[in-house]
Amino acid sequence: MAEISLNSSNFEQEVLNSKAPVLVDFWAEWCGPCKMMGPVLEALAKEVEGKNVKIAKCNVDENQELAQKYEIMSIPAFKIFKEGKVVEEWVGAQTLDALNAKLEKYLAISN
C-alpha cells in the first residue's frame, strides 16, 4: 500500500471516516526537512502494509484550507488521526524507526 495523497475532496473519506488510524504528514516542496521525509514515508508505508494503519501525505501549498483547519504553522507536521480525531501530533523530521515507534501503540490497540 503506497501512501495516500490527500486533498480537500478525499480528506473526509480517507482520514476522518477511516476505521484504521491514519498518520498524516503535512509537507511542502520548499521545505528541506519535509523533502527528506519523502523516502522515509514511502518506506514506512511499505512496512505497515497489511496492518491496520494508513499513511498519508498532505501538501500544504495545494491544500491551504486543510493546512489552516489543522493549524499547520510549522512543517513537517505529523498528526495521527483515530476515529476522526487527532490523537497525537508533533513537528520536525523523524526517522523511520521513530515513526514506527509512535505508530506501534495505535497498532496494538486497533488489532
Added chain:
Amino acid sequence: MENGFFDYYLKFKIFVMSEIYDLIIIGGGPAGLTAGIYASRRKLNNLIITKDIGGQAGTVPMVENYPGFEGIDGFTLTDKMKKQAEKFGSQFKYEEVIKIGKSEDIFWAETVAGNKYQAQAMILSFGVTPRNLEVPGEKEFTNKGVTYCANCDAPLYKDKVVAVVGGGNSALDAAEYLAKIAKKVYLIHRRDEFRGDEILVDKIKKTQNIELILNSTIKEIQGEKFVNKIIVKNLQDEKEGELAVDGVFVEIGHVVNAGPIREAVKLDEKQQIIIDDYCHTSEAGIFAAGDVAFGEYKQIIIAAGEGAKAALSAYKYLQHKKGQKGPALDWSKQA
C-alpha cells in the same frame, strides 16, 4: 508472608527487566552516532537514547564540508551514520532523557516516558537546542506562530506580518528570506548594531519591507489560537509598544539543555559540559562529545571526532572497571 513473597517477586521482576548496558549514549547526532559505531566495534553493549536522528546536523539542507561527501543533505548523512552504528550493534530508544545520575557505580538515565536505563558508563552527546526568548506566550504559541526554523516555515507566512528576533547572521538570513515572502518583517534586536556580516546588514537596511527595531526586546507574545501581537520594549527609554504580527521567528542562537545533567557533571559559564582532551567530564565514567561539550568550533566533523574519542575513552574506562586490559587496536583490524 504473602506480602513477602510478592515483594520478592517484584524485586526479581525488576531485576530481570532492567538490563545493565556497558554504555548508554544520550543523543543521536553526529557525536552520539559516531560514539555508537566505535563502541559497537569494541563489542560494548550500547544503547543510544535520543529524540531524533541527526540533531541539528539533520536539518541542514546541504553539507559540503564533511570529508568523503562533496554535497549531501544533513538528514541523509546522519541517517547513514545511524545505519552504520546499528549494523555494528548499537540499539536505539527514541525517548527524551529528563535526568541522569549514579547509584553505587551504575549510571542511570530516566526518560519522559518513565523508563530508567542503566549502564556501566555514559556518553553525553545531546547537542544544543535553539535558545528560547523566555517570555510569556512563547511556549504556548510554539508552532502556532512562534518558530525556530526559518528554512522550514517562512513560506507559510506568505503576505503576512512577521517579527524576526536576533542580531547574528542567522537572524539576518531569516529576515532577508522572509522579506521576499511576507508582507512586512520587523527585525528586533537588543543592540543598535548587528553582529552579522556587513554585506548582509547593508542588504537588510536597503530592503523596503524590513523595519529595524533596535535596542529593543520582545516582552510578551500574545494571541488567541495563533500569535496576533507582541509587546516590544525599548531598552533605552523603557517604553513599551504593541506590534500586530502573525509570526515570530526566534533566531538568538543555541544553548545546551543542561537540566538533566546539572547535578551530574561540571558545566562552564555557558552551561557547556567541561571536558578534557579525551572527552572525560568531571565525573569518572561519564564522557561528553559534540556541541554539548565545551569547544570553540561547532562542526559536524568535530562532533563526530569527539564521539569517537569519547567511545574509546569509555572503552578504556570499562576495561579498568572490569579489571581487564583490552587490546590496543581496533579488533576489526586484526580480523
